[in-house]
Amino acid sequence: MGLFEKFKQGLKKTAQFLNTDIRDIFKGEGRLVDDAFLEEVFEMLVRTDMGIEASKELVADIRESFRARVVQMEEILARIKEKLKVLLAQPAAPIRFAESGPTVIMVAGVNGCGKTTSIAKLSQMFIADGKKVVLGAADTFRAAAVEQLTIWAGRLGAEIVTGPSGSDPASVAHRAVAKTLESGAEVCIIDTAGRLQTQQGLMQQLTKIHRVLGKQISAAPHEVLLVLDATTGQNGISQAKHFTEAVNCTGLILAKLDGTAKGGVVVAIRQQVGLPVKYVGVGEKAEDLALFEPDSFVDALFEDMAGR
């Protein structure tokens, strides 16, 4: 759980911010599970951003199992956590590396969610593992996006392939893979411009980049990571759906989890789209990346609410 330290620090700060009336649910000798109680549980769940569908489901389960009983906080929380942990369970190995040859990773997401920074963090991790990394600066649109990734590449010791501002991002991606093959690097990571999932033209452009990668190496991209800002609410579901439709995402990076946002929408995303979270971002520095651990994540969802 050491990797989650930072995340937990953030959540401790959260406790100072939330005027947690929720805590009161569980005060004293226990509470009768009635409608009012169930409503409070519902509210506790909704506050995590998991959405009303997932919250209702969990409340229904509590109603069924505990109706008209007097309960302790630990019982109810344990039940909810257990359900969520089962839902979020996933294999430990986050990145599927290519069986032979370089591994190509494509990174996508809405504007400002943390793609470029997450790429820096992934690179740092791979480089620390002794892998050679090539970055493709396929965000040719946003002002100074290329410079941003270039600075990171310089700091981390990764190679970078860029194109002129406004040029075809697919061609930058293509050249990045070519460079990877040529230089014998193990990993190639493609940065893409932020785009809202409703922008059809831009989503098609993303599909094109995806296709171009597959033409060079048949199994590429081996990973398509969708970066999700942890402060995102229910729109995260729409993001997961549409990006997955466009580029067949393989997993999420949940960035900015070092704030007070809980990122509970990943629960709804797991339920509705099936995407697992692979990493969490917990800061702006290159080392601020942690493996996603479902159990710690679920515990943290309710950390500030449990009154401990």
Add this chain to the structure above:
Amino acid sequence: MFESLQQNLSSALRSLTGRGILTEANMREGLRQVQMALLEADVSLPVVKDFMATIGQAAVGERILKSLNPTQQLTYVVHQELINLMGPVDHSLHFRGEVSVLMLCGLQGSGKTTTCGKLGRLIKTRGRQPLLVAADLQRPAAIQQLQVLGEQLGIPVYADLNAKDPVTLCQAAVRQAKAQGANTVILDTAGRLHVDAELMDQLTQIDRRIGPDQVYLVVDAMTGQDAVNSAKAFNEALELDGVIMTKLDGDARGGAALSVKAVTGVPIKFVGTGEHLDSIEEFHPDRMAGRILGMGDVVTLVEQAQEKFDKEEMEKQQARLQKGQFTLVDFKKMLGQVGKLGPLQKVMGMIPGMGSLTQMMGDTDAEGEMTRLVGIIDSMTPAERENPTKVIDPSRRRRIAAGAGVQPHEINELVKQFDGMAGIMKKMASMGIMERMKTVRQLQQGGMLNPSARLQSKGDTGKRLTKQERDKLKKKKEREERKKKREDRDKKNKPDDKNKPDDKNKPDDKDKPNDK
């Protein structure tokens, strides 16, 4: 979402249709749906709870208008209240003095730098001289990003690649603004978490040393429940003057707008609607309210939904008519449609043969009439409704009248009116649409279709009229009587059986004087 909120509300409020007032008890399920819609839209929970309390109070005691159904009415109350809470609007940037300073702050990636560019452009088009200040010394290439924007816009950017302290940088920038001929300084600060004490302190320092005229929080429209936490913290650290919400060009419902307004109390000034530098608009609470509720524009969408519904219902009736079926049940359905739709005139126009009724009824209490007629029909047995002319004898008439709380002669009037309409309906059902329209027009012009004379109750309509209304009504009646006399005179040479309104349908009155 519009669909589902509307549907959920309708089913929750179905029992309320017609009359009465909204009460806490009968709104409970409807309010629950509203609450869910707000949570779906990412309005923060504490804000939702406050809102529900307010809305309950605002709606309780509202008379359910006969022209609206309870769903529409509750939606309307909710929509209004959202508008109230997100207003009042203040789009002014409050420039003053020789040099005005605007400062943008917010969480990482919310859109501060882009918004600096957008504001700079906006201000420039308004004839001011902006200076953008690259005060984000943290994020890689943040300075370059602002410089690129400045270049694209032809707006100077104050930057110092070697600077270490944003506070002194901002001070230097403001000092230099005047020398550069700029009168509006826009500070682009680094993104930061509201829980980062050190960086929040840095912001407070900038605020204290520079004393910006306006401090704006830039908020991402996709923000979820956390919006209240961050907005509250920024507001406490800086005393915000306004909020700018970005990325509204997507499909985010933007409930954070309500959350942020609720906790900071400062106006939302602008919204960002794209990455391009001209994609900035003034904030409009009504649009935002519709968006949060999941309906682009409540009024038109409700109308569209209604129109669709009514069209379908009309088509069904049309099909029945074509088979020669037209009973009081159908008649009641038509009246029901009138009640459901807002503007009476509109639906009257849609019911074949009833278009003229609207004009004739003018501003009498048409809705009261509808209710009265429906009440009478409701007091009948199914057999009476199927075949009123044959079945209803004097004793039945008395029973129905007692049941509906009207005079027995009113039953007669209704049956006669129905008979007349049934004849017209059946005849028209077999005509093509053009032919039908022509017939209706002719009927209207000729004043042959004049059910309003019978619609007009002789007794108490149950509605108190003002003197003006009574006078108006009287004049109208006189007008109609004159008209009728004229018509009767014109028709003298024709066999005219008032009890066989089928004959009135003949398009034989082309030569009649148009009395308009």
